[in-house]
Amino acid sequence: MAVKINENYMLIKSNYLFAEIARRVDRFQEENPEADIIKMGIGDVTIPLPKAVVKAFKAAVDEMGEKETFMGYGPEQGYSFLIKEIIEKDYAVRGIKLDEDEVFISDGAKCDTGNIQEIFGLDNTIAVTDPVYPVYVESNVMAGRSGAMDEDGKYDGMVYIPCTADNDFTPELPETPVDLIYLCYPNNPTGTALTKDELAKWVEYARENNSIILFDAAYEAYITEDNIPHSIYEIEGAREVAIEFRSFSKNAGFTGTRCAFTVVPKEVKAYDSEGEAHSLNPLWNRRQTTKFNGVSYPVQVAAKAVYSEEGQAEIKESIAYYMKNAEIIRESLKEMGLSIYGGVNSPYIWVKTPEGMTSWEFFDLLLSKANVVGTPGVGFGPSGEGYFRITAFNTLENTKEAMERISKLEI
Amino acid sequence: MAVKINENYMLIKSNYLFAEIARRVDRFQEENPEADIIKMGIGDVTIPLPKAVVKAFKAAVDEMGEKETFMGYGPEQGYSFLIKEIIEKDYAVRGIKLDEDEVFISDGAKCDTGNIQEIFGLDNTIAVTDPVYPVYVESNVMAGRSGAMDEDGKYDGMVYIPCTADNDFTPELPETPVDLIYLCYPNNPTGTALTKDELAKWVEYARENNSIILFDAAYEAYITEDNIPHSIYEIEGAREVAIEFRSFSKNAGFTGTRCAFTVVPKEVKAYDSEGEAHSLNPLWNRRQTTKFNGVSYPVQVAAKAVYSEEGQAEIKESIAYYMKNAEIIRESLKEMGLSIYGGVNSPYIWVKTPEGMTSWEFFDLLLSKANVVGTPGVGFGPSGEGYFRITAFNTLENTKEAMERISKLEI
Structure with missing residues (x-):
């Protein structure tokens, strides 16, 4: 007799999506120390807690x-x-x-x-x-x-x-x-x-x-x-x-x-x-x-x-700020001829990768040529292949800058 | 087909120990609104967070x-x-x-x-x-x-x-x-x-x-x-x-x-x-x-x-305070002839109930005659029957008062 593990844990295929993203970003930054990378990958907020x-x-x-x-x-x-x-x-x-x-x-x-x-x-x-x-x-x-x-x-x-x-x-x-x-x-x-x-x-x-x-x-x-x-x-x-x-x-x-x-x-x-x-x-x-x-x-x-009244006013402002970013992302990518979804009732924009490009290929392209980080759609499941997630949680300045860089790419 | 519950949950015998204690305490307080009940039951601290x-x-x-x-x-x-x-x-x-x-x-x-x-x-x-x-x-x-x-x-x-x-x-x-x-x-x-x-x-x-x-x-x-x-x-x-x-x-x-x-x-x-x-x-x-x-x-x-140095000094003081209470409880109950355990390396004192008295009988006695609340040992498992837990987490004044009241009981 011996103590047994929960063997179901062994079934988990560790895709470690965000760990793999971090690995690729770190390597790129190391090889290109001057690159000013804009991160629009992880779904984390950036605006501080409301004053209230x-x-x-x-x-x-x-x-x-x-x-x-x-x-x-x-x-x-x-x-x-x-x-x-x-x-x-x-x-x-x-x-x-x-x-x-x-x-x-x-x-x-x-x-x-x-x-x-x-x-x-x-x-x-x-x-x-x-x-x-x-x-x-x-x-x-x-x-x-x-x-x-x-x-x-x-x-x-x-x-x-x-x-x-x-x-x-x-x-x-x-x-x-x-x-x-x-x-x-x-x-x-x-x-x-x-x-x-x-x-x-x-x-x-x-x-x-x-x-x-x-x-x-x-x-x-x-x-x-x-x-x-x-x-x-x-x-x-x-x-x-x-x-x-x-x-x-x-x-x-x-x-x-x-x-x-x-x-x-x-x-x-x-x-x-x-x-x-x-x-x-x-x-x-x-x-x-x-x-x-x-x-x-x-x-x-x-x-x-x-x-509270003050709290509600503050969070409405923050959400409006993020959703303005979402609109900028939507409009910029649409103008480039990309097919985009979401971003109207959500801070996430879901982008169809250009013809023949996988999620990770598009990730590498944006990272290396535009120094912009997003999330490969395939990391969220098989039907995510051929898609890419961009979040609206960065600053307005960075969002504009990222879109400008991406729009210069030949896609 | 229909969605199934986790049937193991049905095996739990809800002893709801602390709920039952609260029920008895509430009823007693209702019937004796003037009673000044001292609670030494739940293992919860009372000294505020250290200033550091x-x-x-x-x-x-x-x-x-x-x-x-x-x-x-x-x-x-x-x-x-x-x-x-x-x-x-x-x-x-x-x-x-x-x-x-x-x-x-x-x-x-x-x-x-x-x-x-x-x-x-x-x-x-x-x-x-x-x-x-x-x-x-x-x-x-x-x-x-x-x-x-x-x-x-x-x-x-x-x-x-x-x-x-x-x-x-x-x-x-x-x-x-x-x-x-x-x-x-x-x-x-x-x-x-x-x-x-x-x-x-x-x-x-x-x-x-x-x-x-x-x-x-x-x-x-x-x-x-x-x-x-x-x-x-x-x-x-x-x-x-x-x-x-x-x-x-x-x-x-x-x-x-x-x-x-x-x-x-x-x-x-x-x-x-x-x-x-x-x-x-x-x-x-x-x-x-x-x-x-x-x-x-x-x-x-x-x-x-x-x-931090300040934090460590403060927590040592709090622990010493609680352990002084523990000593008072130990000494008082020992003097009454009760068999007591613990309270030396722990804020809990484990009391053997008087001959022939169950945990809940002792609970009711202390509540009704001394207006002191503790925890019946049987609530922690069958081998806890015939024992009673008292905690050192109250104030020094309340601890002294509780012991004085208990010592007047004929046990």
Whole structure:
């Protein structure tokens, strides 16, 4: 006898997308020390925390330093003062009613979208759009819901739903039944969005097939068009089949501060092997109370300040700044004759690489000739081959400069 | 077909220990509104964050508010500036050498001790001491490493190692082979410690049986005796068989601020089904990079300040304050003729309930007659029946007052 590893970990094909990007960028910089490289690859924000957030954050740290106001363990589910704001200002304003115990504060949408699969059985069939945020896939592979990766870059047993220019990036309903469906809209990496009508088809599918939709809405703050839902609960019947993930990372610059939340309505149910239905809300509560210990108190106070009048004004300004960049990227690349997608309801622009060029070839071209770094689409899944992601999270100056350089290339 | 729940969750017998305590306390307070209840139940600190920590914390929040110093995504494993301090000031000083990539910063020892089982196969046998911190048990039950709970309060398939006055709270090596061994020393809840010689027996056992020790050292800062190891790596050969968990919660008051770390030496290995050995360090790294997104930057800066000269002086003072309370509790209860354990290398005092009294009967007695709240030992496992936990985390005044009230009881 000897202690055994979780062998599912051995199935993970480490594409280490961002590590490979960093390696190529470092090598290029070393060989070309004078090159002024502009990075538009990783989806990380650059505008500092709103002043209203900083002020509240520091005041809460001060509370932690005084006997009378010191806070020890908080509720694993998060403080009521933050949950109330979320319910009122993110949901009630859109006509969505939530109870306080349906909202779970956490330290990140990555953590929550990675952990959520734990409350489901191992014998569920998983569906993801392709290209896809790798966490949805890999967290399930590690848990044992797949076989090995095939030659085509897909894990055996998982259902990949292609989203490419061919279908206008609108995922088609699966032909074989699936149990858990990960949808991220506005989408990372393609930057495209789903209309209410399109999302309603998925809700209907889930209701008919006793499936559950895991809806990642981390980018909802970037939505500019009216017919794009900010929350899946804007769709009738979604409360019974959908769990929603939100984050303060992309709307308020919390990527390094860490706060997010997950909504698990009490009506969402899954089944045991006898066919009996169980509400998922107490299961997620059990998962979080056993394996998580709540978000830092000052961080929750900081997140609350995002909803203040001043905070809201500041984050609107930041988002407008990024979306101005997105527009510049869209217009510049379109003018060059490239096919581009996204960037209207999202800070990501998804570029079709020029005829006959792979994602990595285009990456190398932009790096070497324009000193601009983006992300090869193939890194997000097989259907990402032939595409390239550019983010709007740089400064206006750098964005303009990058586009100027790219426009001079002969593509 | 329909989406399935993780049925292992149904096995959890919700003892909801602290919820039941809260329920009884609330009811008593309602019926006796004038009663001045002193709480010595939950293991939560009460002394505010050290001034050095608050100062550094706030300065880091300021950095997050300025373009030039703003921090976005950090490394999932934590910042080097904090890891370096840990290695130098927690380990090198005790002659323990660690590489930077052997230390993983996290948001809590509860999270890490709950998540660590994910990198191991489901077919491992789990051993815990009894009484035990419930997270070790429940995280394994939820993952599927046990059967249902027996009538005696033990999950089928798990190995419980009794630690009671009968064996001087020294766990005996298991008679049947086990794969994963959870040890928490200084112990929660008993407050007892293991000497180097005793811990060395476990390291030897693990080496001989290809087992792994998951060593929770969250309370090491409370050690006062020389022959008690602060780290399991003080034991020769432990680097090959032990993972260690540490936290800033109990030494520096971070229960509401959230920062901890886990040490996974590269030599620690487990086996696949072909008998091939795999280093656990890259497996934990994979788990953390896929399902976690790093600790808040300002919190990591705050944790670094714990290691400053000022920070160290402040935390020593707080610990001395709590340990003075522990001494008062020990002496008072001893004088009453009660058998007490722990409280020398730990902020917990473990009390044998008076002859013929169960843990909950003693709880009700102290609540109703002395208006003092503690924790029934049976809540931590079947071998905790007939014991009671009192914590030293209240104020000196309250601690004295509580002891005075208890000493007047006819026990």
